[in-house]
Amino acid sequence: MVQEDSSGRQELEGIFHPRSIAVVGVSLDEAGWGQRYLFSLMQFGYRGNLFPVGRQGGEIAGLKFYESLLDIPAPVDYVICCLPAPFTPRLVADCVSKGVKAVQFFTSGFSETGDDDGRMLEQTLLDTARSGRVRLIGPNCLGIYYPAYGLTILNTVPRLARSGKVGFLFQSGGNSQELIEIGTSRGIYFSKGVSYGNACDLNESDFLEYLAQDDDTEVIGLYIEGVKQGERFFKALSGVARVKPTIILKGGRTVAGSQAAASHTGSLSGAISVWRAVCRQTGAILVNDLDEMMDLMIAFSYLKPMRGRRAGIIGISGGRSVQSADSCESYGFSVPPFSPETRRKLLELTPREGSSIRNPVDSYLMSWDPVLFSRALRLLGGYGGVDFLVVDISLIVSVLNSKRSDSMEKQVEAIGDFRKICSKPLMVVLSSEGVAGMMELGAELQQKLISAGIPVYPSMKRAACALDRFVSYHAESR
Amino acid sequence: MVQEDSSGRQELEGIFHPRSIAVVGVSLDEAGWGQRYLFSLMQFGYRGNLFPVGRQGGEIAGLKFYESLLDIPAPVDYVICCLPAPFTPRLVADCVSKGVKAVQFFTSGFSETGDDDGRMLEQTLLDTARSGRVRLIGPNCLGIYYPAYGLTILNTVPRLARSGKVGFLFQSGGNSQELIEIGTSRGIYFSKGVSYGNACDLNESDFLEYLAQDDDTEVIGLYIEGVKQGERFFKALSGVARVKPTIILKGGRTVAGSQAAASHTGSLSGAISVWRAVCRQTGAILVNDLDEMMDLMIAFSYLKPMRGRRAGIIGISGGRSVQSADSCESYGFSVPPFSPETRRKLLELTPREGSSIRNPVDSYLMSWDPVLFSRALRLLGGYGGVDFLVVDISLIVSVLNSKRSDSMEKQVEAIGDFRKICSKPLMVVLSSEGVAGMMELGAELQQKLISAGIPVYPSMKRAACALDRFVSYHAESR
Numbered sequence: 001m002v003q004e005d006s007s008g009r010q011e012l013e014g015i016f017h018p019r020s021i022a023v024v025g026v027s028l029d030e031a032g033w034g035q036r037y038l039f040s041l042m043q044f045g046y047r048g049n050l051f052p053v054g055r056q057g058g059e060i061a062g063l064k065f066y067e068s069l070l071d072i073p074a075p076v077d078y079v080i081c082c083l084p085a086p087f088t089p090r091l092v093a094d095c096v097s098k099g100v101k102a103v104q105f106f107t108s109g110f111s112e113t114g115d116d117d118g119r120m121l122e123q124t125l126l127d128t129a130r131s132g133r134v135r136l137i138g139p140n141c142l143g144i145y146y147p148a149y150g151l152t153i154l155n156t157v158p159r160l161a162r163s164g165k166v167g168f169l170f171q172s173g174g175n176s177q178e179l180i181e182i183g184t185s186r187g188i189y190f191s192k193g194v195s196y197g198n199a200c201d202l203n204e205s206d207f208l209e210y211l212a213q214d215d216d217t218e219v220i221g222l223y224i225e226g227v228k229q230g231e232r233f234f235k236a237l238s239g240v241a242r243v244k245p246t247i248i249l250k251g252g253r254t255v256a257g258s259q260a261a262a263s264h265t266g267s268l269s270g271a272i273s274v275w276r277a278v279c280r281q282t283g284a285i286l287v288n289d290l291d292e293m294m295d296l297m298i299a300f301s302y303l304k305p306m307r308g309r310r311a312g313i314i315g316i317s318g319g320r321s322v323q324s325a326d327s328c329e330s331y332g333f334s335v336p337p338f339s340p341e342t343r344r345k346l347l348e349l350t351p352r353e354g355s356s357i358r359n360p361v362d363s364y365l366m367s368w369d370p371v372l373f374s375r376a377l378r379l380l381g382g383y384g385g386v387d388f389l390v391v392d393i394s395l396i397v398s399v400l401n402s403k404r405s406d407s408m409e410k411q412v413e414a415i416g417d418f419r420k421i422c423s424k425p426l427m428v429v430l431s432s433e434g435v436a437g438m439m440e441l442g443a444e445l446q447q448k449l450i451s452a453g454i455p456v457y458p459s460m461k462r463a464a465c466a467l468d469r470f471v472s473y474h475a476e477s478r
Numbered sequence: 479m480v481q482e483d484s485s486g487r488q489e490l491e492g493i494f495h496p497r498s499i500a501v502v503g504v505s506l507d508e509a510g511w512g513q514r515y516l517f518s519l520m521q522f523g524y525r526g527n528l529f530p531v532g533r534q535g536g537e538i539a540g541l542k543f544y545e546s547l548l549d550i551p552a553p554v555d556y557v558i559c560c561l562p563a564p565f566t567p568r569l570v571a572d573c574v575s576k577g578v579k580a581v582q583f584f585t586s587g588f589s590e591t592g593d594d595d596g597r598m599l600e601q602t603l604l605d606t607a608r609s610g611r612v613r614l615i616g617p618n619c620l621g622i623y624y625p626a627y628g629l630t631i632l633n634t635v636p637r638l639a640r641s642g643k644v645g646f647l648f649q650s651g652g653n654s655q656e657l658i659e660i661g662t663s664r665g666i667y668f669s670k671g672v673s674y675g676n677a678c679d680l681n682e683s684d685f686l687e688y689l690a691q692d693d694d695t696e697v698i699g700l701y702i703e704g705v706k707q708g709e710r711f712f713k714a715l716s717g718v719a720r721v722k723p724t725i726i727l728k729g730g731r732t733v734a735g736s737q738a739a740a741s742h743t744g745s746l747s748g749a750i751s752v753w754r755a756v757c758r759q760t761g762a763i764l765v766n767d768l769d770e771m772m773d774l775m776i777a778f779s780y781l782k783p784m785r786g787r788r789a790g791i792i793g794i795s796g797g798r799s800v801q802s803a804d805s806c807e808s809y810g811f812s813v814p815p816f817s818p819e820t821r822r823k824l825l826e827l828t829p830r831e832g833s834s835i836r837n838p839v840d841s842y843l844m845s846w847d848p849v850l851f852s853r854a855l856r857l858l859g860g861y862g863g864v865d866f867l868v869v870d871i872s873l874i875v876s877v878l879n880s881k882r883s884d885s886m887e888k889q890v891e892a893i894g895d896f897r898k899i900c901s902k903p904l905m906v907v908l909s910s911e912g913v914a915g916m917m918e919l920g921a922e923l924q925q926k927l928i929s930a931g932i933p934v935y936p937s938m939k940r941a942a943c944a945l946d947r948f949v950s951y952h953a954e955s956r
Contacts, residue, residue, distance in 0.1 A: 031881035085831060109831035140832075155878040159915065172797020174875040181874045185913050225800060251797060256813035257804035263834040264796035288808075289801060289939060318742035319650020322703060322729040323767060329732030330766075337737060353563060353587035354618075356741040396659045397652040400633040403509035435663050437637065439917040461767060 012202075012210040015102040015135060016146055016192060018078035020049035022069055022100075024091060025082030027054050033106055034082040035060065036155055043157045046150035049074060069094040077101050080143060085109035088139070089124045096132030102202075103129070105139035106154065111198050111266035112140050119266075122200050129201060140265060141197025142173035145180060145190060148216070153195055156180050164189020166297050167217035169207045171196060171225045171251065171265050178290060179221070185443075187450035188297045191216035198265050203228040205236050212240035219300040220244055221293050225251040226267025234278060241283040245300045245473055247293050248284050250275050283476065285469050295457060295466035302455040303425045305474040308387025309333045312380050312424075313360035315392035316367040321360035324392050324429070324460040331464035335359050342383050349376050360392070367393075368403050370410040377418040388425035388467075391415055392460060395432050395442050412445050416452030427467075431458040490680075490688040493580040493613060494624055494670060496556035498527035500547055500578075502569060503560030505532050511584055512560040513538065514633055521635045524628030527552060547572040555579050558621060563587035566617070567602045574610030580680075581607070583617035584632065589676050589744035590618050597744075600678050607679060618743060619675025620651035623658060623668060626694070631673055634658050642667020644775050645695035647685045649674060649703045649729065649743050656768060657699070663921075665928035666775045669694035676743050681706040683714050690718035697778040698722055699771050703729040704745025712756060719761040723778045723951055726762050727771050728753050761954065763947050773935060773944035780933040781903045783952040786865025787811045790858050790902075791838035793870035794845040799838035802870050802907070802938040809942035813837055820861050827854050838870070845871075846881050848888040855896040866903040866945075869893055870938060873910050873920050890923050894930030905945075909936040 021041065026034035038052055042061065051074075053066045066072050069079065069091065079100050081091055085107050095103050110122035122139065129136050137143055142153035148163040156177050161184050168190065170176040176195035183190070192214060194207050204227060211217045220240065227233045240246055252261030252269030261267045279286040287293045311333045315321040325335045337358045338346070346357035349372045355363040361380075366373040380389055398408055419426055428449050432442020446456050457463035499519065504512035516530055520539065529552075531544045544550050547557065547569065557578050559569055563585050573581050588600035600617065607614050615621055620631035626641040634655050639662050646668065648654040654673035661668070670692060672685050682705060689695045698718065705711045718724055730739030730747030739745045757764040765771045789811045793799040803813045815836050816824070824835035827850045833841040839858075844851040858867055876886055897904055906927050910920020924934050935941035 107831075113830055170797070172795070172800070174795025174872060175797035175801075177878055178795075178798070178872060178874050181878070181913055223797060225797075249801075251800040251804065253804045254807035256807040256811075257800050259815060259836060260796075260800040260803040260813070260834065260838055263836045264800055264840075289805070289937070291937070317650070317652025317656075318738075319648070319653035319701060319703075319729060320656070322650070322735050322738040322742055323653075323727075325738040326729065326731045326735035327767070329734040333734075335734035335738070352591055353585075356738065358737060358741045360738055362742075394652060394656060396656050400655055400659070435659055439921060443917060459767070459769070 008206060009210060009213050011135065012206065015078065016144060017149060018048060018101065020051065020074060020076050021046065021078045021080060022051040022053050022066075022072060022076045023080045023082065024053040024069060026052040026060065026065070028056055028060065032082070033154065037080050037082060037106070040152050040155055040157055041150065044147070044150050044152040044161075051076065069098055069100075072098075075099065079103040081105045081107055083107060085121060089121070089128055092125050092128040092134065092136075095134045096128065100134055102135040102137060104137040104143035105141065105197070106143070107138075108140035110139045111200070112264060114263060114266065122198065126200050136201035137194065138197040139200065142176055142195035145176065145193040145195070147190060153177065153180070158184040162189050163191065163216070164301065165191055165216065165218040166221065166301060167191045167211040167214065167219070168193035168221040169196060169204055169211070170194070170223040171199070171204075171267070172223055173197065175223050175290060179294070183294055183297065186294060186298060186456070188294060188301060199228055205229050205232040208233065208236040208240065212236060212244065218244055219297060220246045221249070221297060222246065223249045223251060225261035225265050226269050234282070237278065237282040237284055246284045247287055247296050248275070248279060249287050249290060249293050283473075285473060291462065292465065295462050296469055298455045298457070299466045299470040302453060303427070303470065306388060306425050307471055307475050309471060310386045311335050312383065312386035312389045313392055314366070314376060314380065314389070315360050315362045315394070316364055317394050317397040318356060318362050320392065320394050320397070321356065321362040324390070325360055327460040327464045331468040333464060333467070336385055338383065339385055342379065342385070345379055346376060359386070364401060367398055367411055368407045370414045373411055374414045374418060377414065377422070381418065381422045381424060386424070388427070389422070390427050390429060390460070390463065392429045395430065395438055396435060399438060399441070408441065408445060412448050415449065415454060419452050419454055427455045427457065427463060429457050429460050429463055486684060487688060487691050489613065490684065493556065494622060495627060496526055496579065498529065498552060498554050499524070499556045499558060500529040500531050500550060500554045501558045501560065502531040502547060504530040504538065504543070506534055506538065510560070511632065515558050515560060515584070518630050518633055518635055519628065522625070522628050522630040522639075529554065547576055547578075550576075553577065557581040559583045559585055561585055563599060567599070567606055570603050570606040570612060570614075573612045574606065578612055580613040580615060582615040582621035583619065583675070584621070585616075586618035588617045589678070590742060592741060592744065600676065604678050614679035615672065616675040617678065620654055620673035623654065623671040623673070625668060631655065631658070636662040640667050641669065641694070642779065643669055643694065643696040644699065644779060645669045645689040645692065645697070646671035646699040647674060647682055647689070648672070648701040649677070649682075649745070650701055651675065653701050653768060657772070661772055661775065664772060664776060664934070666772060666779060677706055683707050683710040686711065686714045686718065690714060690722065696722055697775060698724045699727070699775060700724065701727045701729060703739035703743050704747050712760070715756065715760040715762055724762045725765055725771050725774050726753070726757060727765050727768060761951075763951060769940065770943065773940050774947055776933045776935070777944045777948040780931060781905070781948065784866060784903050785949055785953050787949060788864045789813050790861065790864035790867045791870055792844070792854065792858065792867070793838050793840045793872070794842055795872050795875040796834060796840050798870065798872050798875070799834065799840040802868070803838055805938040805942045809946040811942060811945070814863055816861065817863055820857065820863070823857055824854060837864070842879060845876055845889055846885045848892045851889055852892045852896060855892065855900070859896065859900045859902060864902070866905070867900070868905050868907060868938070868941065870907045873908065873916055874913060877916060877919070886919065886923060890926050893927065893932060897930050897932055905933045905935065905941060907935050907938050907941055
């Protein structure tokens with residue numbers, strides 16, 4: 001069902017701004033999905049009216065239980081359905097009677113099962129909805145995430161959540177949870193997103209057209225197993241991808257993956273070669289996994305457009321610097337030696353022994369002494385021979401060898417201060433993964449850097465991979 | 479200086495088992511390198527005699543200070559030098575007089591500086607050493623790591639250290655520290671290792687020949703920037719790599735990296751194409767970074783030789799399972815659908831709604847219910863259609879949606895119990911990176927799995943990449 005553009009937009013705008021939500025299938029079982037949806041919305045600060053619908057009567061968290069949607073004595077804009085599949089057709093009929101705008105189905109057991117019963121049940125929902133003006137999201141999905149409006153998907157109430165400019169359309173619910181939780185920890189803040197599952201009614205094209213027009217959304221991430229309306233999707237993607245960077249993770253790129261996709265969301269995956277061609281033509285960016293997507297979302301969130309490929313690297317460990325230079329060059333960057341004059345000035349800041357001042361700069365001394373470190377940063381910030389700067393922190397080497405217990409905090413503060421005056425793109429490589437006793441420190445330093453507006457990557461390889469695509473995007477859209 | 483084989487081995491054996499060590503250049507400055515070396519050895523449980531050499535007189539940690547090596551009234555087998563470079567020739571002359579077997583130089587400022595003075599000073603050390611029978615390690619290195627004997631490199635006293643079967647030869651000191659700290663956290667345990675820096679005397683060939691003969695060492699990792707004796711190294715590698723899996727990380731693979739290597743250890747890097755050919759001919763395994771090396775060390779430490787490429791995957795999130803299947807197939811594995819009978823049996827354990835039982839299996843229910851989960855594991859453990867099993871844990875999806883707070887612990891216990899009776903290779907994918915509030919839990923679960931003898935990888939991509947090389951190694955050495 002192709003929407004006329006402005007009416008479709010208006011309709012989605014209404015769906016994303018419900019004045020009231022009924023959660024259907026709530027019980028007093030605190031592990032039950034319905035109760036969890038209800039509490040997630042309350043914790044996340046949804047300010048509209050909330051109506052729990054369930055059989056037990058009485059109250060939950062100060063809200064009166066209604067036995068049926070039709071018993072609610074007020075308008076209901078939006079319904080979150082946690083009922084078992086057999087009860088869903090009746091609910092959709094009630095939604096039609098009640099004048100609900102949209103129903104989101106956590107419920108699964110439809111076309112993704114691969115059997116006729118499931119497919120027919122899904123068709124029944126759709127037919128019933130279309131007998132009125134009710135739109136369906138899912139089934140087999142987690143629904144809408146819209147932090148500025150207090151909407152969240154099941155159980156996902158990230159501590160660090162705040163609104164930002166990244167939108168997402170994810171066919172998978174679990175992946176949506178991972179994106180939101182890992183993403184917010186890494187400094188990705190979201191405008192609006194949807195986990196949309198089987199997409200029997202509203203599908204990726206509806207949502208993509210909406211995000212394309214949405215002023216809050218400047219970057220878009222899509223996790224797609226299969227597309228419902230190929231031509232419409234291609235058109236929407238062509239319209240948006242060169243204006244708002246659009247990152248696509250295709251689930252079911254291989255035989256094994258596409259079989260898994262069929263039983264996950266009932267999707268028929270297209271060949272990955274087709275997707276490569278689509279991305280080439282539309283300007284969308286194809287990635288291989290969720291980490292790559294988040295790495296790119298960070299680049300587009302924190303860095304200004306850039307096209308230069310000359311890296312300046314400051315590290316503290318020689319072996320690591322060698323590998324960092326290798327990683328950069330593997331992704332098409334150069335790490336050109338600094339000019340003789342710049343090297344001479346660096347040598348005023350660090351002794352020749354145990355240091356390198358060629359590019360990468362590696363110097364233990366600088367990592368301990370925030371004053372020297374700041375001076376080196378400023379020197380390279382003003383150096384015309386590189387286009388961007390990477391500070392490569394090995395937490396292990398730093399912490400083990402440092403002379404002061406707070407030297408890491410001081411170094412990170414110095415980077416934050418430098419960020420304010422640095423006109424070059426600046427990023428940090430920092431990982432504390434897997435090292436007993438250093439993870440909390442790593443997480444804390446990462447948060448400080450992010451708060452100072454600096455993108456942080458867990459390895460130079462991942463930074464270079466993201467930056468390669470970031471630079472290519474801006475070079476192509478020139 | 480090519481060693482005759484057995485005498486070289488005997489000499490190295492002596493160097494790795496010093497009955498006494500003098501740390502030269504110790505002061506009362508607790509941030510000083512000398513004092514740190516001394517304390518690292520004491521904390522790590524070195525049981526031989528330790529002699530601090532420094533100017534202040536008196537005692538440190540109950541040990542008498544000696545003003546000169548020659549003042550020590552007992553034999554000294556091994557010297558760790560933390561003096562500034564200009565003082566090193568005199569020290570080597572003293573070592574000759576004292577009958578020291580080997581000196582390890584933390585000191586830098588030699589050939590790696592790229593200037594004539596540094597090169598000449600290094601040559602002076604070598605000439606002086608060869609006027610006696612003193613061998614040199616380094617300069618510009620961190621030296622020997624040998625946990626069973628209480629030897630450790632600077633500041634590296636990993637909490638979880640114990641002896642194991644992995645040997646390493648690393649030209650970089652910082653990388654050695656990262657390998658030891660991250661490695662032990664991930665369950666890699668070491669036999670013997672060396673950070674060997676500029677390799678002016680004892681070089682990669684000496685150490686490789688030694689590890690090749692060393693009964694404690696079954697797997698070898700090398701980080702190499704440049705090779706001193708090409709033919710000898712090739713011969714040593716040819717002799718060992720098909721008997722003991724030998725993993726090589728080449729620093730300076732690119733123009734930028736090789737320039738960095740020149741200023742790091744004064745090494746001339748060979749073209750990476752040469753290294754690819756060397757590895758093909760010798761059976762060594764070339765990797766691109768330290769993470770890939772550790773991933774492979776884990777495979778060789780925990781898995782029995784295997785050649786099959788059919789994966790059975792158990793996960794809990796549909797979207798993630800789709801991507802896991804994609805990752806496996808990208809690295810040359812298949813994820814074949816389970817037989818109808820096996821699927822029927824899986825359906826007895828999990829409802830059709832919200833689950834997939836095709837391969838990957840994904841089921842929320844199983845991740846919460848350790849009894850159902852154990853049954854599913856046992857079912858697949860006995861299934862002949864796959865060669866190995868991967869349990870793919872999304873900590874976020876599990877923790878967010880779980881009905882019980884201890885369900886992750888229970889799931890991990892179930893995997894540990896299953897490991898005891900499972901004849902198929904078994905591994906776990908588990909990551910808690912970057913998620914505020916989940917990292918400690920992730921680290922704890924990882925330790926439990928490792929203690930149960932199960933290799934753990936932070937992503938399916940990294941698991942598949944390591945396993946691909948692991949399977950290829952065994953297929954080729956057949």
